[in-house]
Amino acid sequence: MNIILYKMGDFRNILMVVNPVSGGEEKDNLITEVRKEVENKNWKFHLYKTDGNNDIQKIKQEVDKVEPERMLVVGGDGTINMVAEALLHKELPIAIFPAGSANGLALNLGIPKDRKEQIKIALGDKFTNLDVLQINNQLCLHLSDIGLNAELIENYETAAIRGKFGYLMQTIPTLIKSKYPYEYEVEIDGKIQNHKGIMLAIANCKKYGTGAKINPEGEHDDGKFEILIFKNLDIPEILGTLREEVKFDSDFAETISTSAAKISCKKPIAFQIDGEFIENTQNIEVKIAAKSLKIAVK
Numbered sequence: 133m134n135i136i137l138y139k140m141g142d143f144r145n146i147l148m149v150v151n152p153v154s155g156g157e158e159k160d161n162l163i164t165e166v167r168k169e170v171e172n173k174n175w176k177f178h179l180y181k182t183d184g185n186n187d188i189q190k191i192k193q194e195v196d197k198v199e200p201e202r203m204l205v206v207g208g209d210g211t212i213n214m215v216a217e218a219l220l221h222k223e224l225p226i227a228i229f230p231a232g233s234a235n236g237l238a239l240n241l242g243i244p245k246d247r248k249e250q251i252k253i254a255l256g257d258k259f260t261n262l263d264v265l266q267i268n269n270q271l272c273l274h275l276s277d278i279g280l281n282a283e284l285i286e287n288y289e290t291a292a293i294r295g296k297f298g299y300l301m302q303t304i305p306t307l308i309k310s311k312y313p314y315e316y317e318v319e320i321d322g323k324i325q326n327h328k329g330i331m332l333a334i335a336n337c338k339k340y341g342t343g344a345k346i347n348p349e350g351e352h353d354d355g356k357f358e359i360l361i362f363k364n365l366d367i368p369e370i371l372g373t374l375r376e377e378v379k380f381d382s383d384f385a386e387t388i389s390t391s392a393a394k395i396s397c398k399k400p401i402a403f404q405i406d407g408e409f410i411e412n413t414q415n416i417e418v419k420i421a422a423k424s425l426k427i428a429v430k
């Protein structure tokens with residue numbers, strides 16, 4: 133007979149949220165491996181698979197039912213955002229198993245690609261406290277932008293070809309159709325600045341999921357975010373963002389660091405958050421909840 137002895141205070145509930153379709157990747161082996169590791173620690177493993185239908189509400193219900201001490205998230209940036217939304221105002225740590233076509237947040241937090249290392253981190257005790265941006269009542273965990281890149285994402289989402297090649301294939305039609313440069317009015321502490329450019333990014337972290345480092349000075353836990361205005365389509369400078377050490381020419385990009393801002397545009401412009409196209413919009417308000425999401429890191 134197997135007898136499991138629980139010490140007082142040693143019992144933990146772990147809730148794993150898995151997006152079964154993200155990244156087109158099979159996840160059953162990972163689930164089995166994590167379940168084994170969790171049960172080896174005499175903790176209790178619970179599983180919730182998203183179904184693409186009202187998942188935020190369903191994750192909230194699952195959290196209320198299971199009362200986990202930690203959440204493990206298997207999916208891309210969209211899945212992590214859903215979990216973050218469901219956990220709003222709850223001080224519950226999460227761990228990320230990157231498994232999406234875009235894994236920008238995991239890349240920014242230095243989550244390694246090796247699944248064994250990810251399991252160690254997920255069940256370990258080292259955390260970072262991520263600033264969370266609220267943009268027009270939606271959460272943004274790493275990067276949002278309004279302008280050319282969001283147009284590219286909108287075109288990619290409706291395209292037949294997926295993956296990096298599909299993204300690349302959308303570049304030329306997007307550039308032909310785009311009506312850039314755009315005019316942006318940025319209001320910070322009641323002061324208004326006017327800017328013109330191909331896109332305006334709102335950055336909580338340094339990099340896009342593609343690896344492009346557009347906000348080299350950004351820190352994810354400093355209580356601030358950066359507004360970056362990219363002034364023109366300078367291909368060598370854009371390719372330069374793929375290098376580790378980047379320093380932008382002031383004719384190419386301007387950076388403003390702040391903890392709140394309002395942005396308005398003369399006409400509706402494509403707007404994306406963490407890689408998901410949201411809508412064409414004219415007005416954006418950005419607030420920050422400093423250090424409000426606890427995430428397991430290396």
Ligand SMILES: Nc1ncnc2c1ncn2[C@@H]1O[C@H](COP(=O)(O)OP(=O)(O)OP(=O)(O)O)[C@@H](O)[C@H]1O
Pocket residue numbers: 151152153154155156182183184185187207208209210211212231232233234407
């Ligand atoms: N079972 C499911 N079936 C279909 N869609 C789902 C399912 N579960 C979650 N989703 C959707 O997956 C999206 C999030 O995917 P995520 O960003 O994590 O991965 P991804 O592979 O990078 O996705 P994409 O490339 O489509 O953005 C959300 O829009 C969510 O509604």
